[in-house]
Structures are given as structure tokens and as C-alpha cells.
Amino acid sequence: MFEDVDGPEQKTLLRLLIIVGIGLPILIEVVTFGSMMGHHLTGDPGGEAVPETPTPEQAGAGVGDPILEPSAVSARIESASVVTADEGWRFTIAVNVTNTGSETASVRLDSVTTRSGETIDGAASTGQLPVGQTGDVAKSWLLPPGERPDTVSVTVSVYPDGAATQSTQYTVALGDIPVSNR
Incomplete structure (x- = not known):
């Protein structure tokens, strides 16, 4: 060769x-x-642009967070959940309330607004709590399928001796409430 x-x-x-x-x-x-x-x-990706998927932070109150800070009561979310079902998603919240003011007071959960803006009515109340007393209030709403809660409307009523009831309404922004299918 x-x-x-x-x-x-x-x-x-x-x-x-x-x-x-x-x-x-x-x-x-x-x-x-x-x-x-x-x-x-x-750990260099080699000059390739690796897009980061932004995770939207849902600002608002979650389980264990205090709500109604500037009011005559102290309230804390004890539990909150969304459970999926065929007829809709059931949002349930339980709030522990302590009357820290100087007059008898009550807390009422009024309605919930979904992230898409739909408002679902329904109410539950602690009843009148004397000064220093603690009570719980829980409420459940049936949301449209696929909807998550955005805000809950809360009314604090104070019953001064011999005077008219004073009510203040608050809109509490909710954080990312866990969803399950149990």
C-alpha cells in the first residue's frame, strides 16, 4: 500500500x-x-437560556396568621382548606377570636370572593363575646369548580352599654389556601 x-x-x-x-x-x-x-x-447551563418559571406569590393571610389587626378583637386563622368535588370546590375556614377590647364584641364571616371576582354569600358568627372571652367561628362556602378563595368579608360588631351597635366591615386577603381532593 x-x-x-x-x-x-x-x-x-x-x-x-x-x-x-x-x-x-x-x-x-x-x-x-x-x-x-x-x-x-x-453548574453552568452552557450558555443556554434556562427560563425560570415565576411562581406567583399570593399575598394574604394563611393558617396561623392574625387578621383584623386594627380592631377591638384579635383573630387568627386556625384552619383553612379547599376540597375539590364534582359539584364545586368547598372552601372552609375556621377563625379563633379573642375580645381584647373594652366592650362586648362579635365577629361574623360574611362572604367569600373568588380569584375571578365572584362573590358567594353566607354568614357565621361567634355570637357576643364578653371582654377577655375567646370564641371560634367557622364557615364553609361552595365555590365554582376550579375556583380558589381570594378574600373573605368579616364584620366586627361592638355592643357598647346603652348605645347602638357599632359595626366595622373588613376585607381580609387570603394567601395560598391548600387544595386537596379528600
């Missing part, structure tokens, strides 16, 4: 072709392996 190679120019060309034929694949493999190891060790 190499018998017809005559002269130093042809031998040099043959050596160059052998070096390129063997060396080029080895060089490609070394560069590829080095690049993979570099990306693995540094």
Missing part, C-alpha cells in the same frame, strides 16, 4: 494525513468530555 510513496513530500503528506485522521477525533472527544465535566462541576 505504501510502496508507491516516493519522495519526502509524499511521506510528509502521508504522515500529516495519519496525524489528522487519528488526532482530530481524539481532540473532539477531549473537548466534548472537558465541556461536560466543566458544566457538571460548575
Whole structure:
């Protein structure tokens, strides 16, 4: 095969072709392996734009959070959940209330508004709580399928001795309430 190679120019060309034929694949493999190891060790995505999926933070109150801060009562969400069903999603909230004011007071959960803006009526109340007393109020609303609660309307009523009842309505923004299918 190499018998017809005559002269130093042809031998040099043959050596160059052998070096390129063997060396080029080895060089490609070394560069590829080095690049993979570099990306693995540094965590670099390799110049590719890796889009970050933004997770919207739902600002608002969640389980354990206080609500109604500037009122005559202190209230804290004890539990909140959304349970899926065929007829709709059932939103349930329980609030623990302590009358920290100087007059008898009550707290009423009035309605819930979904994230799409639909308002579902319904009410539940603690009843009148004397000063320093604690009570619980829980309410459940059937939301349209796929809807999550956005706000709940809460009314605080104060019953001063011998005077008219004073009611203040609050709109409490809800955080990300967990959804389950139990």
C-alpha cells in the first residue's frame, strides 16, 4: 500500500494525513468530555437560556396568621382548606377570636370572593363575646369548580352599654389556601 510513496513530500503528506485522521477525533472527544465535566462541576447551563418559571406569590393571610389587626378583637386563622368535588370546590375556614377590647364584641364571616371576582354569600358568627372571652367561628362556602378563595368579608360588631351597635366591615386577603381532593 505504501510502496508507491516516493519522495519526502509524499511521506510528509502521508504522515500529516495519519496525524489528522487519528488526532482530530481524539481532540473532539477531549473537548466534548472537558465541556461536560466543566458544566457538571460548575453548574453552568452552557450558555443556554434556562427560563425560570415565576411562581406567583399570593399575598394574604394563611393558617396561623392574625387578621383584623386594627380592631377591638384579635383573630387568627386556625384552619383553612379547599376540597375539590364534582359539584364545586368547598372552601372552609375556621377563625379563633379573642375580645381584647373594652366592650362586648362579635365577629361574623360574611362572604367569600373568588380569584375571578365572584362573590358567594353566607354568614357565621361567634355570637357576643364578653371582654377577655375567646370564641371560634367557622364557615364553609361552595365555590365554582376550579375556583380558589381570594378574600373573605368579616364584620366586627361592638355592643357598647346603652348605645347602638357599632359595626366595622373588613376585607381580609387570603394567601395560598391548600387544595386537596379528600
